Amino acid sequence: MTNILGISAYYHDSAAALVRDGDIIAAAQEERFSRKKHDSRFPSAAIAYCLREGGLDLAGIDFIVFYDKPLIKFERLLETYLAYAPKGFRSFLAAMPVWLKEKLFLKTTLKKELARIANVKATALPPLLFAAHHQSHAASAFYPSPFEKAAVLCMDGVGEWATTSVWLGEGNRLTPLWEIDFPHSLGLLYSAFTYYTGFKVNSGEYKLMGLAPYGEPKYVDVILEHLLDLKQDGTFRLNMDYFNYATGLTMTNGKFDRLFGGPPRKPESPLAQREMDIARSIQAVTEEVILRLGKTIRQESGCEYLCLAGGVALNCVANGRLLREGPFRDIWIQPAAGDAGGAIGAALAVWHEYLDKPRKVCNTDRMRGSYLGPQFSETDIKHYLDSMGASYRRISDAELFPEVARLLSQEKVIGWFQGRMEFGPRALGGRSILGDPRSPRMQSVMNLKIKYRESFRPFAPAVPVERVSAYFDLDRPSPYMLIVAPLKEEHKISTTAEQERLFGIEKLNIPRSILPAITHVDYSARVQTIDRDTNPRFHALLCEFERQTKCPVLINTSFNVRGEPIVCSPEDAYRCFMRTEMDYLALGNFLLAKTDQPPGEKDWSWQKEYELD
Structure with missing residues (x-):
């Protein structure tokens, strides 16, 4: 051994x-x-x-x-x-x-x-x-993947020298094929725009991606003319005259500011249409680079399958396009x-x-x-709850799933703490906050009263793997929430001519489907499929929710507030539950109602514990 x-x-x-x-x-x-x-x-x-x-x-x-x-x-x-x-x-x-x-x-x-x-x-x-x-x-992408042979694409900010690398994985071997080196980096280009639009580098990139559908791709030509020399085969070079990251303490410089008509947005200041258009533009350029690279890799390697890792592989919108429009039979992305x-x-x-x-x-x-992290026994959970004087009911699975499904159908927001903690940036049904996606108010409630985060950010749907293609244009599993897919036409709600004329954040409150809380403004969703074998408890809850409501989909967002890591222990979960406007908490088989708990913290000074991400 x-x-x-x-x-x-x-x-x-x-x-x-x-x-x-x-x-x-x-x-x-x-x-x-x-x-x-x-x-x-x-x-x-x-x-x-x-x-x-x-x-x-x-x-x-x-x-x-x-x-x-x-x-x-x-x-x-x-x-x-x-x-x-x-x-x-x-x-x-x-x-x-x-x-x-x-x-x-x-x-x-x-x-x-x-x-x-x-x-x-x-x-x-x-x-x-x-x-x-x-x-x-590359090893994290290929070796756990379901492919005997595959090409591997790694893209991030920078490793030692490489920022983009391509590998051939076969059997137990990975052979490097070629790479693009620092300072020419798609990851750092995306991070430069993350910085410029007022978000935090190395954590706010997913906000830039979520903001993009509110904008128009007005700056694509500017980016391709001045910042990025993109070749037909997907390889590229950056014009370093506009960037500060190789030598300075910021990502961009004054020349970059002049190109886009002003200084970087101050963090936490209001978002303007300019930021939305910039987000849409760099997202469109990123997708184009990845699609071109995909075609080149397919031609050069002859591989029908592709594995992805590196921070850029967390761009689930680009992943969705690569899956639908790219030349590969299938792709697999390392969840972390x-x-x-x-x-x-x-x-x-x-x-x-x-x-x-x-x-x-x-x-x-x-x-x-x-699901590779810690899990906690019933004894561990009970001991902690008793030490806090918490009020709870211990109920069997036969009662728990119907009860939680019923509460969700009444627009209650529920903390769901079950089994082993997830590895990677996404909560996948082990440390999740759940809500009813049919509710038109749920996106706003969960963003502002539970997560304390920006109102524009979309939520992801969780759906049993066997039901995914009934709701989304996706014909295969997406267990790690790393693929964005369009909603099926029959579930969309047509917008009026007046609504079509709306811009930016005004688009947010228009119901676009029968599942408004998980439908982004471009009719897409970041889909997670749940498999009975890997997460039987979450799968059972989704099936019970469908039995009661005829809807097999739930909102699944990470169990934390803005700036806080996803909860790990029963103590983390109970503290987060008590500090937010969550209604119920399911800790294993223990169900807690907020209204039954002893008084929580009276002031909000705890919010200073976590640096805003």
Whole structure:
């Protein structure tokens, strides 16, 4: 039996993963334990959880692997500063102390941290290996996928040098084909527009994607003429005269501001039509790049299947178009496509490539629905609730599913805490907040009173996999909420000529379908399919909701408030429940009504706990 511990840390979204004989046993992000969103620190708590889940201590680990090669990254940093000198000297001075203190000697830092966890000398630790950043992404995409042979596309901000890389996956081998290097990066281009429209880089990109349908693609030609030299084959170069990220402390510069008619939007200030049009334009350009790259990869590799990872692979609108319009029979996207997933990829790379072990392929995939985090026993939950003086009913499954379905049909909002926590940025029915998608007021209620977030942001539908094609133009599973698909024509509501003339955020409150709370302004939805095998409890609830209402779809959004990581423990869930206007909480088989609880926090100072994302 071979146990491999994968670690991602020190940039953003630190995580740990345990792989045993090629099977993913456990994986979790550090943020879920530390309660600091996108926590980049050494993932001590995530490692401790993985070891607990695997029933071993660090002495039982055969190999530890880091998802990145810091010395090559340092080489890129130095070469970039030399290439742009004397520009960027301030940025150089800001970056150097961190590198010289921690990152340049990362092997020593990692060994110190691991020795502290194990309470042993560094010399007693298992062998420490390093995988390349895009190798970790590619491994996380291909090895758990359901394909025996596939092309792999990795796109992110930047790894060591690569920003876009293409691989051929076959059996237990990944062969690099070609790459585009820093500073030419589709991920950083998208992040530059995230910054410019007033959202936070490395966390607000999905807001830019959600904002895009409210705008018009007015700036596509400007982007393609001035910022991005896009070739017919999908390869590209950026005009660095407009960007500051290679040498400065911001993403864009004054020349960029002049091109788009003003300075970046101040965070939290009102959104104007300009921001919506800019969002739509960069989204359209991103989709075009990905579609062109898809055609090229298909021609060059001859592969009928494509796997995706890297932060750009979280762009589920582009993924949906690639699936519908691209040249591949099917695509598979790593659910933790960002840096957190690199922990899984690095561990799988050691198993299959370093140790040359064969790969098992199954019909679905080998991510276990991404339910790879901690779960809590009934005893754990009861003990915590009793310690808080909480009022609850313990009911059987036979009562729980009909009761929760009935409450949902009455427009109640319910916290749903069941089984193992999800790995990756999406709540997939383990740590979710649920609502009735038929309600025209539910999107507004859940955004403003539960999540405390921007009103324009859409919610995702969850639907049993066997019922998905009855509601959406999608003929296959989408278990990880990474595909946007159009609603079926028969469920749409036609808009009037007057409504068609509305612009921007005015479009928000027009009901567009029989499921208004999950239908975006362009009649699309970010679909999650629920499988009876991977999440039997959520599947049972959806089926019961359909039995009562004739609708098999529920709103599924992450169990947290804005700026807070998704809840991990019963304590996190109860605290979030009490701080919001959620109506009920289902913690395993314990059902809690808000009106029955002891008084919660009287003031709202807790909102300062979480930095806005």
